[in-house]
Each structure stands twice: as C-alpha cells, then as structure tokens.
Amino acid sequence: MTGTLAVALAARKIPTQPDRLSSEVEGIIENVDGKPLVTRIQVHYEVKVPKGKREEALRAIEVHEKACPASQSVKRGIAIEWDGQVEEE
Numbered sequence: 001m002t003g004t005l006a007v008a009l010a011a012r013k014i015p016t017q018p019d020r021l022s023s024e025v026e027g028i029i030e031n032v033d034g035k036p037l038v039t040r041i042q043v044h045y046e047v048k049v050p051k052g053k054r055e056e057a058l059r060a061i062e063v064h065e066k067a068c069p070a071s072q073s074v075k076r077g078i079a080i081e082w083d084g085q086v087e088e089e
Helices: 002-011 053-066 069-074
Strands: 021-032 035-049 079-088
Touching: 002 021, 002 035, 002 053, 002 069, 035 053, 053 079
Parallel strands: 035 079
Antiparallel strands: 021 035
C-alpha cells in the first residue's frame, strides 16, 4: 500500500524521497474458530509535503487503497484500516 500511495503522491507532483513518506503497519491476529488468523491490518502513514500540498496529499491517502492490488486482494478476508498524518514543510 505504501508503494501505491507513493505513486498517487507522485501523480500530484508531491515528492516522496528522501524520507518524506513512511508507514507503520500492524497485523492484528485473533482467534477465529480456534485458529489464529490475521483479521485486520492497520496502516499509519507519515507524509512530509511542500507547503500548499497538504490537501492533495490527504486526497491521495483517501483514494490510494482503491488502486492497490495487495489491498484489494486481501480485503476480502482481512479488514484494512489506514490513516495518515501530513506535515507541510
């Protein structure tokens, strides 16, 4: 998902390198019918953008998941939650 977000930001002419985009991902494992299964994935993005690009970055975060093949593949059985923090420099 981070790669897909990077592409969405690049399309809006928002640089992601070096050190302008990072993510923390956590898989939530729960006992389902006596078996440990990943039931949720939580993604938190940190994005540093040039002044005046905050709204565009927030929009990219909002829509990127729809274009992400990994997310679209696993969301059938695993809930994906994401949020993002955007800081203008």
